[in-house]
Amino acid sequence: MLEIERLEAGYGDVAVLHGIDLTVEAGAVTALLGSNGAGKTTLMSTLAGLIAPSAGRLRFAGQPIERLPASRRVEMGLVLVPEGRMLFPDSSVEENLLLGAYTHAARPMARARLSEIYALFPRLAERRRQRAGSLSGGEQQMAALGRGLMAGPKILLLDEPSLGLAPKMAQLVFETIAAIRAQGIGILLAEQDAHAALKLADSALVLENGRPVLAGPAAQLRANTQVRESYLGL
Ligand SMILES: Nc1ncnc2c1ncn2[C@@H]1O[C@H](COP(=O)(O)OP(=O)(O)O)[C@@H](O)[C@H]1O
Ligand SMILES: [Mg+2]
Known part of the structure; x- marks a missing residue:
């Protein structure tokens, strides 16, 4: 669904990402692991x-998207739930x-989706009229996930939801992420909690200093000595 090939990106003259290759499938969770500053948010x-890539290719549902504005990507179903x-x-x-x-695509669906989201998150239904700022951290994360789902995503990009x-x-x-996956939505999950992420994920990519260092099925990474020592503390 989402294909990333030899992607390079950064901020002005500062290159951060170097040669990222990754695919995110519909109905699967891909974990993006790495310590603080590794380049997950970038x-x-x-x-x-x-952020505009400086090199590489991005395809979504078979179409090149490197040059498409953020709003167009949301319309296609590529939706970010940002860090914080x-x-x-x-x-x-x-x-x-x-x-x-x-x-444009999501607006007519809004009321129906709102009901689905309230069914998925009963706490949000109870607090629907409350200021978002008055919610607990966990409830705010539910609201951020719910807002992402309101766009009708095919792929959700979740930046450090825990x-x-x-x-x-x-x-x-x-558990909510697993329920979203069960609906057929693909998820790219950036996490510092490698334990939790690898338990849930189908596959994973580990970044160090903006470079891919390990990639593969989650079960394989869980068994990998380097991952166990550096990220799982085992
Ligand atoms: N707005 C920015 N301008 C310049 N450098 C940035 C900016 N945001 C992040 N960086 C740098 O990019 C690198 C990767 O950061 P980030 O993608 O936020 O990592 P992570 O999300 O994995 O913690 C870090 O070295 C960070 O200092
Ligand atoms: Mg980050």
Whole structure:
């Protein structure tokens, strides 16, 4: 569904990503692992169209997308849930969710999707009229996921959804990601928690200093000595 080939990107003259190759399939979770500063967010931003790649190819559903603006990618079904959630704290939960359905394609579906999201996240339904800023961290992450789902994604780019959450809430987020995958949506999951990510994921890519160092089926990476020592602390 999403194909990344020899991708290079960075900020101005600062090159960050070097030669990234990766595919994200529909109905599968691909984990993007790496310590702080490895380049996970830079890759997510490049895929979403917020950063222009300096080299390489990006294809979505068979079409080249390198030159498409971010809004067009969302319309096609490539949707980013950014690091730090980025909700509007003074708007209600429901207003934040509805913002996810801003594209031409998503707008007519908004009410039906809202019901689906409230079924998936009953806590958001209870808090629909509350300010988003008054929610707990875990609830805010649910709202950010819900906003992403409102766009009708084929692929969701999730940038550190468990960051800063209590273990129980993080667990709930991972269970939700599994439920989203079961709907046939493909997920690229950037995570510092390699344990949790490799348990859930079908495949994974490990980045170090913007370079791919390991890639393969999640089970294979879980058994890899280098991964066990550097990322799983075993
Ligand atoms: N806006 C920016 N301008 C310049 N350099 C940046 C910017 N954002 C991130 N970087 C640098 O890019 C590298 C990768 O960062 P990032 O993609 O945020 O990593 P991660 O998400 O894996 O923690 C780091 O060296 C970071 O300092
Ligand atoms: Mg990051």
